[in-house]
Amino acid sequence: MSVIYKRVSLIGLGLIAGSMALAMRRAGLAGEITGYARSAETRDTAREIGLCDRICDSAAEAAKDADLVVLCVPVGAMEAVARDIAPVLKPGATVSDVGSVKRTVIEAVSPHIPDGVHFIPAHPLAGTEHSGPRSGFAELFDNRFCILVPQPDSDRAAVDSLAALWRGMGANVDEMDADHHDLVLAVTSHTPHLIAYTMVGVADDLRRVTDSEVIKYSAAGFRDFTRIAASDPTMWRDVFLNNKDATLEILGRFTEELFALQRAIRQGDGDHLFDYFTHTRAIRRGIIDAGQDTDAPDFGRAKAQKG
Numbered sequence: 493m494s495v496i497y498k499r500v501s502l503i504g505l506g507l508i509a510g511s512m513a514l515a516m517r518r519a520g521l522a523g524e525i526t527g528y529a530r531s532a533e534t535r536d537t538a539r540e541i542g543l544c545d546r547i548c549d550s551a552a553e554a555a556k557d558a559d560l561v562v563l564c565v566p567v568g569a570m571e572a573v574a575r576d577i578a579p580v581l582k583p584g585a586t587v588s589d590v591g592s593v594k595r596t597v598i599e600a601v602s603p604h605i606p607d608g609v610h611f612i613p614a615h616p617l618a619g620t621e622h623s624g625p626r627s628g629f630a631e632l633f634d635n636r637f638c639i640l641v642p643q644p645d646s647d648r649a650a651v652d653s654l655a656a657l658w659r660g661m662g663a664n665v666d667e668m669d670a671d672h673h674d675l676v677l678a679v680t681s682h683t684p685h686l687i688a689y690t691m692v693g694v695a696d697d698l699r700r701v702t703d704s705e706v707i708k709y710s711a712a713g714f715r716d717f718t719r720i721a722a723s724d725p726t727m728w729r730d731v732f733l734n735n736k737d738a739t740l741e742i743l744g745r746f747t748e749e750l751f752a753l754q755r756a757i758r759q760g761d762g763d764h765l766f767d768y769f770t771h772t773r774a775i776r777r778g779i780i781d782a783g784q785d786t787d788a789p790d791f792g793r794a795k796a797q798k799g
């Protein structure tokens with residue numbers, strides 16, 4: 493593959509930026525990659541592991557002369573970074589981000605983007621529960637979606653270049669409107685994280701009663717279900733503060749369903765439980781058969797069956 497951007501600047505050097513740097517290198521998509529993170533410790537680690545070609549001591553220094561600047565910081569830090577880099581952005585450059593929420597990031601960043609600079613928000617639907625510059629890996633985006641959220645006045649050629657970069661990093665690219673993105677992600681990512689965090693809190697509460705057995709004997713179900721509760725607290729605090737309405741809407745629906753199941757258990761309504769689980773199993777299996785669950789053990793088989 494050939495170089496898409498001569499100079500790419502990554503601001504915030506954690507899981508996503510680290511994975512982007514490695515994925516861009518794997519395919520030779522960037523001429524030079526510069527990076528900046530707020531803490532000196534993170535910058536030192538990034539230098540030590542050679543994450544970028546150059547690690548700078550300010551966001552502005554990293555963004556200067558860049559053809560693409562990608563904001564890879566927690567959602568609540570996007571505006572401050574945009575303000576810092578605005579004066580050095582060169583005409584024709586593209587600014588993008590990887591934030592898990594889109595509407596508030598657009599509202600916070602857009603006012604700082606100078607005329608002649610393209611702002612194209614994005615969100616790779618790929619991650620792990622790990623964070624920091626050592627957690628990145630080149631394959632993170634392979635076969636995952638990256639959602640681009642072009643703005644009404646976005647330049648098509650600039651959008652196409654960013655899409656080509658994400659495809660080059662292994663992702664499938666789709667476009668979406670910001671509000672739709674935030675609602676979809678509230679269902680598929682944000683509310684599940686909240687529920688996983690809560691379940692670990694419940695287990696911790698019970699620990700006092702069960703004398704540590706909950707943690708010691710944590711069964712596969714608990715482990716599978718709560719892996720994501722080990723995720724970064726700053727990132728997830730910012731996600732919930734910034735996707736408030738959609739998350740509260742989905743949480744309300746979730747609570748209603750949970751109450752219905754709670755009543756069925758109390759009333760011994762086995763038919764209700766059986767029907768509900770039959771329905772939801774079919775939906776979950778449908779996701780695998782449609783080839784959308786790249787983590788599922790039978791993903792390869794499902795894909796092969798489809799030819």
Ligand SMILES: NC(=O)c1ccc[n+]([C@@H]2O[C@H](COP(=O)([O-])OP(=O)(O)OC[C@H]3O[C@@H](n4cnc5c(N)ncnc54)[C@H](O)[C@@H]3O)[C@@H](O)[C@H]2O)c1
Binds near residue numbers: 590
């Ligand atoms: N982790 C995931 O699964 C995942 C997936 C897709 C998108 N995202 C989004 O990507 C972004 C980064 O997430 P991550 O998982 O890479 O986080 P991370 O914690 O691994 O890395 C974040 C980095 O940003 C730096 N940082 C924080 N505030 C900063 C500031 N004001 N200026 C400069 N640097 C700053 C931190 O020091 C750290 O290096 C977030 O917006 C998150 O919502 C995360």
Ligand SMILES: O=C(O)C(=O)C[C@]1(C(=O)O)C=C[C@@H](O)C=C1
Binds near residue numbers: 616617619620681
């Ligand atoms: O697999 C995980 O650990 C993730 O939480 C990744 C995950 C997700 O919910 O799917 C988390 C947040 C994102 O913005 C995108 C991806």
